[in-house]
Amino acid sequence: MASEQAVRPRRRGRPGGLEGTDLLSVARDILLREGYAATTMDAIAAAARISKQTLYRSHASKQELFAAVVTDWVERGQNAMRPHLDRLRSTEDVEQALLDLAGILHAAVLSPPVVQMRSLVIAEAERFPEIAAEYVERSWERNEALLAEVFADLARRGLLETGDAGTAAQQFTWLVLGAPLDRITLTAGASRFSEEQLATIAGDAVATFLARWRPARPARRRV
Numbered sequence: 001m002a003s004e005q006a007v008r009p010r011r012r013g014r015p016g017g018l019e020g021t022d023l024l025s026v027a028r029d030i031l032l033r034e035g036y037a038a039t040t041m042d043a044i045a046a047a048a049r050i051s052k053q054t055l056y057r058s059h060a061s062k063q064e065l066f067a068a069v070v071t072d073w074v075e076r077g078q079n080a081m082r083p084h085l086d087r088l089r090s091t092e093d094v095e096q097a098l099l100d101l102a103g104i105l106h107a108a109v110l111s112p113p114v115v116q117m118r119s120l121v122i123a124e125a126e127r128f129p130e131i132a133a134e135y136v137e138r139s140w141e142r143n144e145a146l147l148a149e150v151f152a153d154l155a156r157r158g159l160l161e162t163g164d165a166g167t168a169a170q171q172f173t174w175l176v177l178g179a180p181l182d183r184i185t186l187t188a189g190a191s192r193f194s195e196e197q198l199a200t201i202a203g204d205a206v207a208t209f210l211a212r213w214r215p216a217r218p219a220r221r222r223v
Contacts, residue, residue, distance in 0.1 A: 017050035019058065024072040027065055032116045036066060036124050066124070067131050073117055074138045080108065081143050089150045094159045094214070095206060102176045102202035109177055110192070115184050122185070144169045151213075161213045168213055175205035 018026055026048045031039050041062055045055040059065035084104045091097035108114065125132035148169035154160040160168070179201060180193045193201065 017054065018048040019050070021072055023048050023050070023055075023058070024069050028069045028073065028117075031066065031069060032120055036062075036120070036127075041065070063128065066128065067134075070117075070121060070131055070135050071138075074135060077114075077139065078142070081146060085146055085150050089153050091154075091159075094154060095210060098172070098206045098209065099202055102205055103199075105173070105176050106180065106198050106202065110180055110184060110198075112189065115189055119185065119188065144173055147172065158215060161215050163213070168209075171212070172205070172209050175208055176202060 023044075027039075027044045030044055030047060034043075039062070041055055042052055044065070045052045048055070055065075059068060081104075084101055088097045088101055121132050121135045144166070148165040151160055151168045151172075152165040155162045155165065180198060183191050183193065
């Protein structure tokens with residue numbers, strides 16, 4: 001009588017083929033390198049060492065695979081900002097904590113992988129508006145909302161002016177990231193601010209932000 005192992009049907013696909021998040025990582029690398037239009041399912045299947053039929057069973061089309069790649073990217077970075085926001089939430093020195101956060105934002109959002117993914121989504125936003133909308137909602141807008149919660153907590157502690165915390169979060173984010181992100185996006189990553197320039201931008205951003213959102217000190221009583 002044949003053993004169970006002998007009669008067990010073989011898995012389709014080439015030995016050692018990738019699946020799940022490993023497959024999506026391979027697909028992301030090819031999409032970033034080639035762009036959506038030039039990327040083929042054949043190339044992704046070959047890079048993942050699986051058959052094209054196996055690839056289509058998990059992702060029925062290139063559009064569906066692209067959406068899965070974007071979703072996977074967002075989920076991988078979903079909690080990256082939480083430790084930094086927790087430090088800001090517990091600070092007693094708001095100015096220094098904001099300077100630290102500005103540096104973290106520069107390092108994260110201006111990093112080549114993030115800029116490349118952002119550029120890819122932007123390039124395909126007209127073709128796939130729902131994918132772009134999900135990317136914005138689950139990454140940029142989500143992080144702004146988390147920052148707004150921290151600003152609201154700091155306002156309750158008297159360390160920031162009470163007001164619309166969502167507006168404060170938007171203003172801080174764009175003061176810190178607006179100019180360097182514009183330069184990178186509009187030059188396809190060819191031109192970047194230096195570390196010294198980014199430090200100046202961070203300092204100016206925090207100073208401008210606190211000029212609006214630092215609580216006014218009570219006037220001293222005259223003797």
